[in-house]
Amino acid sequence: MSPDLDELPVDRLAVLRGRSSAKWRTYPADVLPLTVAEMDYALAPPVAEALHAAVDRSDTGYATAASGLGAALAGFAERRWGWSLDASSVTAFCDVGSGVVELLRALTGAGDRVVINTPVYPPFFDWVPEAGASLLPVPLAHDDGGWHLDLAALEVAFATRPAVYILCNPHNPVGRAHTIDELAAVVQLARTHGVTVISDEIHAPLILPGATFTPLLSVPGASEVSVSVLSASKAWNLAGLKCAVIVTGSDAMASVVASFPPEAPWRTGHLGAIAAIAAFTEGEAWLDQLLTTLDRRRRQLGALLASQLPGVTWHPPAATFLAWLNCRSVGSGNVPRDMFLERGRVALEPGLRFGAEGSGYVRLNFATSSELLEEAIARMAGSL
Numbered sequence: 001m002s003p004d005l006d007e008l009p010v011d012r013l014a015v016l017r018g019r020s021s022a023k024w025r026t027y028p029a030d031v032l033p034l035t036v037a038e039m040d041y042a043l044a045p046p047v048a049e050a051l052h053a054a055v056d057r058s059d060t061g062y063a064t065a066a067s068g069l070g071a072a073l074a075g076f077a078e079r080r081w082g083w084s085l086d087a088s089s090v091t092a093f094c095d096v097g098s099g100v101v102e103l104l105r106a107l108t109g110a111g112d113r114v115v116i117n118t119p120v121y122p123p124f125f126d127w128v129p130e131a132g133a134s135l136l137p138v139p140l141a142h143d144d145g146g147w148h149l150d151l152a153a154l155e156v157a158f159a160t161r162p163a164v165y166i167l168c169n170p171h172n173p174v175g176r177a178h179t180i181d182e183l184a185a186v187v188q189l190a191r192t193h194g195v196t197v198i199s200d201e202i203h204a205p206l207i208l209p210g211a212t213f214t215p216l217l218s219v220p221g222a223s224e225v226s227v228s229v230l231s232a233s234k235a236w237n238l239a240g241l242k243c244a245v246i247v248t249g250s251d252a253m254a255s256v257v258a259s260f261p262p263e264a265p266w267r268t269g270h271l272g273a274i275a276a277i278a279a280f281t282e283g284e285a286w287l288d289q290l291l292t293t294l295d296r297r298r299r300q301l302g303a304l305l306a307s308q309l310p311g312v313t314w315h316p317p318a319a320t321f322l323a324w325l326n327c328r329s330v331g332s333g334n335v336p337r338d339m340f341l342e343r344g345r346v347a348l349e350p351g352l353r354f355g356a357e358g359s360g361y362v363r364l365n366f367a368t369s370s371e372l373l374e375e376a377i378a379r380m381a382g383s384l
Helices: 045-056 069-081 096-107 124-130 151-158 180-193 251-258 270-282 284-308 335-342 370-383
Strands: 090-093 113-116 134-137 141-143 146-148 164-168 196-200 226-230 244-247 322-326 361-365
Touching (some): 045 270, 069 090, 069 284, 090 096, 096 196, 096 226, 096 244, 113 151, 124 134, 124 164, 284 322, 284 370, 335 370
Parallel strands (some): 164 196, 196 226
Antiparallel strands (some): 141 146, 226 244
């Protein structure tokens, strides 16, 4: 499949292997990595220009609270999602994971439980014990229509009075963009049972054509019981620059963030803040091109699976560039991932990292070129 002119280009494999990030240095050179959520596309030009300009003026010091990050996010959120947020409600932080852990430390005590929806992004399993709390998994519901929140199960769990619920919105790895009705139900449950909701919205800009993203804090009643954590890192490939934001909508939630250790905001990367501001203010045209490209990779992946791996099933994601593939026809546990790696030399994320529900699944990152995706599926098919 030849890329169209409005698709983002990808460097040749030999050039990609010159990158020193985790995706390209974890496996031997004969392995094609479609693992960690890094994209193979070049930086958005406005972001690259902002970073080059900062280096040219030796602007590599500490990030400041007055950097304009809140205003940049507020403008983006209003244009993109119709979400009106106060720029002063935005607090810079080094990354989403650290932000969630610090929130958990402020919101939980010894013996408190935290609800998560499995299968879910693997660090969720580590963040909770790091903060001294314990996990209360509530699996997603799964039917012919795909994966979605099990509201009845959440109600049962919330009735036991956990301290916090970490929502993944959109959900990684299944790519679910939760509906406004689902989120309104979550807010009502949280208010009824006194549960604080931390919404991890790191994939929010990556809503693919045909879907809609609803910021949790835009839902009526959410501001008193919820806080959101976002970043430009996934949509613009900036994870290594270490910049995220925590957004609050009420005095109660703002006081939680104000209780953080004084050093916490200073851990934000200055270049990360510069890049995020450029992304939110000048990077939307590139983002639209990215979403067009990802939509084509999504459709290409569906066609390749149907023709070469018919025993592998999936629900095409509404968001993210991650595909959650049911490979139980190949084997249970992490057998499919191991087989694709050992025989096909394609690295994928093993399903059990996302919880017990991931047995027999793999997660595939399709943010690459049509040629590399085609090569990966051919190798996977050959491994069987």
